[in-house]
Amino acid sequence: MIAFLLVAPYLVSAQEKSDEVMIASIYDEVLSNSTIYENLRVLCKDVGHRLSGSTGAAAAVEYTRQLMIAYDFDTVYLQPVMVPNWKRGPVEILKITNSKKRGVIDLNALALGNSIGTGPQGILAEIIELKGLSEIQERKNELAGKIVFFNGPMNPTLLETFSAYGAAVSQRSSGAAQTAPYGAKAIIVRSMTQSLDDVPHTGSLRYQKDIKAIPAMAISTKDADLLSLLLKDQADLHIYMENYAEMLPETQSYNVIGQLTGTLFPDEYIAVGGHLDSWDVGEGAHDDGSGCMQGIEVLRVFKSLNLKPKRTLRAVMWMNEENGSKGGKAYADLSESRKEHHIAAIESDRGGFVPRGFTSTGSAKQKQQLSQWKVLFEPYGLHDFDRTGGGADIRPLSKQGTFLIGLLPDGQRYFRYHHTEKDVFEAVDRRELELGAASMASLVYLMDQYGVEN
Numbered sequence: 001m002i003a004f005l006l007v008a009p010y011l012v013s014a015q016e017k018s019d020e021v022m023i024a025s026i027y028d029e030v031l032s033n034s035t036i037y038e039n040l041r042v043l044c045k046d047v048g049h050r051l052s053g054s055t056g057a058a059a060a061v062e063y064t065r066q067l068m069i070a071y072d073f074d075t076v077y078l079q080p081v082m083v084p085n086w087k088r089g090p091v092e093i094l095k096i097t098n099s100k101k102r103g104v105i106d107l108n109a110l111a112l113g114n115s116i117g118t119g120p121q122g123i124l125a126e127i128i129e130l131k132g133l134s135e136i137q138e139r140k141n142e143l144a145g146k147i148v149f150f151n152g153p154m155n156p157t158l159l160e161t162f163s164a165y166g167a168a169v170s171q172r173s174s175g176a177a178q179t180a181p182y183g184a185k186a187i188i189v190r191s192m193t194q195s196l197d198d199v200p201h202t203g204s205l206r207y208q209k210d211i212k213a214i215p216a217m218a219i220s221t222k223d224a225d226l227l228s229l230l231l232k233d234q235a236d237l238h239i240y241m242e243n244y245a246e247m248l249p250e251t252q253s254y255n256v257i258g259q260l261t262g263t264l265f266p267d268e269y270i271a272v273g274g275h276l277d278s279w280d281v282g283e284g285a286h287d288d289g290s291g292c293m294q295g296i297e298v299l300r301v302f303k304s305l306n307l308k309p310k311r312t313l314r315a316v317m318w319m320n321e322e323n324g325s326k327g328g329k330a331y332a333d334l335s336e337s338r339k340e341h342h343i344a345a346i347e348s349d350r351g352g353f354v355p356r357g358f359t360s361t362g363s364a365k366q367k368q369q370l371s372q373w374k375v376l377f378e379p380y381g382l383h384d385f386d387r388t389g390g391g392a393d394i395r396p397l398s399k400q401g402t403f404l405i406g407l408l409p410d411g412q413r414y415f416r417y418h419h420t421e422k423d424v425f426e427a428v429d430r431r432e433l434e435l436g437a438a439s440m441a442s443l444v445y446l447m448d449q450y451g452v453e454n
């Protein structure tokens with residue numbers, strides 16, 4: 001009995017031991033020799049924000065292409081994709097015009113992405129506050145001629161901040177389309193954050209075919225609270241909105257791809273990366289410069305440690321996640337037409353924060369395989385392996401049976417920065433960014449070694 005206890009764990013751990021050693025050397029390499037932080041600095045400071053169709057997006061395509069060429073990946077190429085070309089206007093005004101207590105009050109606001117503008121005539125209208133889309137039906141007869149103010153907060157009691165975001169964000173994405181049929185003139189949305197501050201958070205909305213498009217803006221959480229408070233005393237509060245947002249014709253852009261070709265199973269692909277586009281405020285540092293730079297770093301680590309992958313690894317910078325997801329769709333469509341088989345794809349799009357685990361979407365066998373590897377990551381602080389998830393850009397690969405995985409960093413601070421002027425390079429911590437990259441590289445190493453279950 002004693003002999004069995006001594007022998008069995010040894011046998012079990014032999015394989016784990018070598019994986020353990022490899023993973024240690026991957027973490028060591030990233031934490032000692034990585035230039036990921038400097039790469040992110042260049043993307044944020046020299047390129048800057050990069051909404052689809054902008055000159056910044058074009059510069060980001062060229063920068064990441066050159067970066068991967070400089071790392072001497074086997075192949076680096078661009079994949080054409082047509083993207084929406086939305087432009088924020090030069091002037092954005094949102095103000096209360098008739099507060100009995102305070103007079104005229106300027107509000108901190110940003111047009112929502114994909115929104116139409118008001119034009120120079122602006123919109124002056126009475127305001128009506130709703131706590132969420134669920135109140136529309138009940139109050140639909142009160143909406144005509146008004147600006148609808150969606151003031152449902154992200155639920156602060158949910159520890160999983162992305163769940164709180166998911167529950168609140170439909171106000172932003174479909175509030176306009178759901179109120180326009182009842183005669184609403186425009187909408188205002190409380191910013192998607194638990195922070196209480198003066199920073200408005202933009203983000204995309206979707207209009208519906210055959211429903212009139214109306215302008216939409218986000219306001220800061222402090223201003224949302226102020227507006228709500230003033231409305232309690234004065235029901236006939238008026239808002240003036242003026243902006244010049246517009247959707248221009250689609251334009252040519254690209255996914256950027258760097259590849260290390262597999263030595264044993266080149267027809268099995270593992271894609272890893274993030275989305276290269278960002279909103280047109282801030283620098284897209286957490287969202288999603290971090291994920292892009294981490295994807296490139298994964299392949300750099302393989303090169304640097306002279307690990308020849310058995311399977312083909314691709315670092316992918318998807319274009320247009322923010323306001324159309326055209327890059328993710330184009331990547332999957334092209335992959336399908338070439339009969340490629342992606343066994344797995346990892347997306348990092350929850351910020352460059354300290355990694356806690358991985359989310360995943362796949363078969364029971366795939367999820368079981370991932371959770372068996374958890375023990376190898378626990379020494380590095382990753383313990384959260386059971387949540388469902390993946391990433392918006394890799395989701396279209398699910399048609400291939402691809403195991404979809406998302407890096408899961410600590411999520412408590414992400415929505416401070418998300419889609420704002422505060423999402424800048426300085427908001428990313430070097431070490432946290434590196435730990436995320438090392439975690440992704442380690443998981444890619446394991447999947448490359450052992451393949452992925454079906």
Ligand SMILES: [Zn+2]
Pocket residue numbers: 275287288321349
């Ligand atoms: Zn993102």
